[in-house]
Amino acid sequence: MADAMTEEQEYLLGTDHAELMRLGFQHRVWAAECASGWQQAGFSQGQKILDLGCGPGFASLDLAYIVGNSGRVLAVDESARFIKHLQRRSEQEGFANIESKVCRVEDLKLKPNSLDGIHVRWLLCFLDQGQALIKRLAQALKPGGTLLVFDYFDYRAFSLAPRSKALDRIVEAIQTSWRQSNGSLDVQGDTGQWCAQAGLDVLSIENKSNTARPGSLKWRWPEVFLRGYLPYLETNNLIDADTVEDFWGDWTQREKTDGSYLILPPLLEIIARKPGT
Ligand SMILES: C[S@@+](CC[C@H](N)C(=O)[O-])C[C@H]1O[C@@H](n2cnc3c(N)ncnc32)[C@H](O)[C@@H]1O
Numbered sequence: 001m002a003d004a005m006t007e008e009q010e011y012l013l014g015t016d017h018a019e020l021m022r023l024g025f026q027h028r029v030w031a032a033e034c035a036s037g038w039q040q041a042g043f044s045q046g047q048k049i050l051d052l053g054c055g056p057g058f059a060s061l062d063l064a065y066i067v068g069n070s071g072r073v074l075a076v077d078e079s080a081r082f083i084k085h086l087q088r089r090s091e092q093e094g095f096a097n098i099e100s101k102v103c104r105v106e107d108l109k110l111k112p113n114s115l116d117g118i119h120v121r122w123l124l125c126f127l128d129q130g131q132a133l134i135k136r137l138a139q140a141l142k143p144g145g146t147l148l149v150f151d152y153f154d155y156r157a158f159s160l161a162p163r164s165k166a167l168d169r170i171v172e173a174i175q176t177s178w179r180q181s182n183g184s185l186d187v188q189g190d191t192g193q194w195c196a197q198a199g200l201d202v203l204s205i206e207n208k209s210n211t212a213r214p215g216s217l218k219w220r221w222p223e224v225f226l227r228g229y230l231p232y233l234e235t236n237n238l239i240d241a242d243t244v245e246d247f248w249g250d251w252t253q254r255e256k257t258d259g260s261y262l263i264l265p266p267l268l269e270i271i272a273r274k275p276g277t
Contacts, residue, residue: 008126009078009104011126012181013229020056020085022224026122027058029221030267034059034121034150037269038066041146041205046070047116050107053077053123057086057098064098066089068154074115075100076108078263103239105133112127117141121150128182131194138198143276147200148183148206150269155185158222158265160254166247173238174229188268211268214255219262223251 013019026180027034045068051060053076060075073188077083080102090098106129118137124130137147155175160167178185195202212218230247233239254260 001025001196012178012183015079018112018228020082022228023055024058025224026221029217030208031217032086033267033269037148037150037206037208037271038119038202041148041271043067043117043119043146043148047074048074049117049119050074050076050110050115050137051119051121052108052137053120053126054082054086054100054131055122056082057078057089057100058122059119060086060098060100061089061093061095064095067097069097071097075241076103077107078102078104092093110136115140115142116145118145118147120148123211124149124151124187125178125185126183127187128184130187130190132216132230133196133198134194136148136199138274140276143274144182145274146203147272147274148269149188149191149195149272150187150267151188151191153266153268154190155262155265159263160250161261161263162254164247164250164254166243166250169243170226170230170239170247173233174273176236177233177236185265188266188270191268191270192272195272196269200274201269203273204269205271207266207268208269209264212264214260216221219255221269222262222264223226 008015043066047067048071049063049067050259051063051073054060056074056075060073064073075086075098083100083102086100118238127133156171175185192202192205230244234241234244
């Protein structure tokens, strides 16, 4: 893999402690869905698995337990702060099977036919070169190796029921902000085809998202994100203060009303395998 960088690289959502905590919370909210995906992908003992765009390494640590002492997890992220967090935890908890690296995915050199598994969760939506990346990842997989990509498609489906016009405007603004930073919250609409075009067999495509009712962890999941992200949208003139006020009014009202619910942003899990054994 490429050399480490020293300067902090901040992605759209930042790399401060609040974002680290949000990612840890998010990891736990979706833990059951992710664990079942890892099992379906065949991630197991003794394997060499790349966790690409690993962030603070919440999934990397889980994967290190799965591959065990005879396996290896390569954890890569552009954020030096997040990688330091993972290294600290991995040292404290005595993991000898995690190799972590500060590197942009665009600069990452991977040996062909070297990996049993690749895990790419909530990364692709921030990139503008998704297809080229999938092609490189397909080359890096061993024959029989598996790629699991977990990300958004059709983000505009995210809505409150009964409908909130303020949330609809916010969802539009979130998508615009992603596009302005060269990402896309529709990326998983393309990933399946990119995998097939890279010569991988697409084994499964599943929508792991669903509805959420007030009081549940999945209700709190977008709330935590919006508490942090609405100020960014407002500062960048993508929404106005009235919309924010109307939205939190709607949110609080729905929370108190029996029968209200959320349609969460669709999260698509795509599992693809390199032919051969
Ligand atoms: C939403 S976080 C997801 C982290 C982790 N995959 C997870 O599921 O918890 C996205 C991560 O991608 C990293 N990232 C964004 N663009 C990147 C790039 N071009 N190269 C490497 N890492 C990148 C960010 O630093 C951040 O840690």
